[in-house]
Amino acid sequence: MSARRAGLGLLLAAAACDGDPKPSPPGPASAATPSAVALASAAPSASVPTRHPKIAPATRPGCRVIALSGEVKEDDTVLANGTVIYGTRWLRLAKGASLTLRHTVSSREVSLEGPGLALPCLEGEEDALLAEGTFQSTAGPGARPGAEVVVFTPTGTVSYGDAQISLRASKAKSEVTTSKGEAWVLPSKDATRKGPEKLGGPKDKTTLTAKGGVEPLVAECERSAGEAEGLARAVLTPTAGDGGTLGDRAAAHLKARKVARGACGSARAAAATEPDAAKRAGLEKRVEEAGKRWRSLGTPGPKSSGD
DSSP states (O other): OHHHHHHHHHHHHHHHHTSOOOOOOOOOGGGOOHHHHHHHHHSOOOSOOOOOOOOOOOSSSOEEEEEEESOEEETTEEOOTTOEEOSSSOEEEOTTOEEEEEETTTOOEEEEEEEEEEEOSGGGSSOEEEEEEEEEEOSSTTOOTTOOEEEEETTEEEEESSOEEEEEEOSSEEEEEEEESOEEEEEOTTOEEESOSEEOSTTOEEEEEOOOOSHHHHHHHHHHHHHHHHHHHHHHSOOOGGGOOHHHHHHHHHHHHHHHHHHHHHHHHHHTTOSOHHHHHHHHHHHHHHHHHHHOOOOOOOOOSOO
């Protein structure tokens, strides 16, 4: 029994010695063990992760806003960065505002600066209407053989393929300069051109000026659209005499369509500057109807001797 009591005493003494150790005083940060540092770095961060706004995909060809500064409205809606526009509603840029657009199919980029009124990426394509403000193109991305961009202003049209241009437009005046590549400038009805028709150098500049009347431009749009429509019927109707061959008639129709397209584009750009809403709507309706006529492929008439 004495031996058992002695052994039990030893066990109790050992248990007392193995109690919870007292915490040691904290040491300097440099004394942390490598394993502790690794565990601390692996711990999840308590900060809230950054949330990026979801960008809606394009539903059809158009242009995405990739940079925006200041206030830009699409009709009455304030435009946001990342938005895709489809060239059906006018953009109004406040003074000091600017935006850069990238075409969703070709990746061609253009920029606009306010104050201005523009309809870029016209009906999903790369063309643009510029009633007021500044338009700038970027050479390189999106350019390809045969792909021409046309910018319609109240005083005329500016076309280019792969070029860096700056175009400042108003109701009565347009100024075009090139930094790279080539551009062609054609005046609208009653407008005059000062400078070359073809710009091809960094110092080239052309200015278009006009009286600023909208009605003459709309009337010219209607006249040229009617001529193109008539020539479309002539292509489909073999005629004798002054009609010429099928090739002659087709070439005349193609030229007339191009003239009507430019005239109606300038008329549409000018009509957008009309301050009276009712009058503006009437002018735009006339241009729209004329557009249907010059786009028409014509209706064949009765056959006669010819080709």
